[in-house]
Amino acid sequence: MMPAIPLPFVIALLLTILLFRLIRQNEAALRPALVFTAACIVLVIIGGLRWTFDIRFIRFIQPIMASTLPVIAWFCFVGAPSSLRARHWLHLAPVVVITIFSATWSLWRPPIDLLLAGLYFGYGAALIRRASRGPDVLPSTRFSDASQALKATGIAGCTLIISAVSDVLIAGDFDVYQGAHAATIVAVVQLLLLPVIVYGVVAFGRSIPAGEGESISHAGESVSVPPEEVADNLVESVPQPAIEPLTPPEASSEPDQDDQQVIQRIDQIMRQHHLFRDPDLNLNRLARRAGIPSRQISGAINRVYGRNVSQVVNEYRIEEAKRLxxxxxxxxxxxxxxxxxxxxxxxxxxxxxxxNMTPSDYRRSVASGE
Known part of the structure; x- marks a missing residue:
């Protein structure tokens, strides 16, 4: 009779297959997903060793590795920092605390599981809050993929929060049943949640155009500025017919003169260069072409049009589609x-x-003169 393979090692094998598939694709935008998937594999293997052999060193390293996962997930969705600033180092603080607590656990039994639960809940809530703020906080994602990227961010946040609940259950199991069900809880949670959050990270990575430089967003503004893309130049070099103006906007708040100037600049490059035809267009690219910070563009469009940048860009695309x-x-x-x-x-x-109608209905209404 063949020995049964513990479930964590089966999960690790499946994630390893996915990792090699991502490596073969060799896409720069998927590098954060590679790091996150590799971290998940290490965590699952450590968990399997912990509950199969109960090695003392594994018991020490497991919570430390678990504390790094929400931090890595956060940077997968926010972006890798282009420079090491004080606020970036703050993300290492929980890892350091967990390391100290794990090293001294035999001395005073610190509540590591509850601390991990708080860490996962905090990062999960932060990702959900980020997703709720709309696509303008994701300046590296394509406008056409903004909805998918927001869903992936929200899914990752929910997954981290569910992981926090599982940590509370594990802590309770140790208090009441001396950890009799802990291994089962860990295996089930990993089986159900890790593939989901890895999918979210990969889906988010695919929403970032190829060749997009690494940047980190703070309050919706890109910090680093990569070189101009070839695709942008191609769009600009081809003469294009002018599109009709957008419908008159309804202000969501009081726009000032600077907002109107930003709107005029965006309208100018859309009309003259038909930048909206670039399928990889995102807020970062639009900001570079306009020579205006992404946060300023987002704020002006929101105040003047009462909509986000992705919706306004798509309205230019729809006007072009109506013309065609x-x-x-x-x-x-x-x-x-x-x-x-x-x-x-x-x-x-x-x-x-x-x-307020389908493309086919619009074509029929134009043909019938309605």
């Missing part, structure tokens, strides 16, 4: 790609939001 539907016989599949969308579902959803 009216003046050409191109199929809808070709039109949404020409307008800068990457998926038909996103195109249909945004077209319905802006025009």
């Amino acid at each position: 539907l009216q003046e050409t016989d191109l199929p809808v599949t070709s039109i949404f790609l020409e307008a800068g969308f990457q998926t038909k579902s996103n195109f249909n959803r945004e077209f319905q939001r802006v025009a």
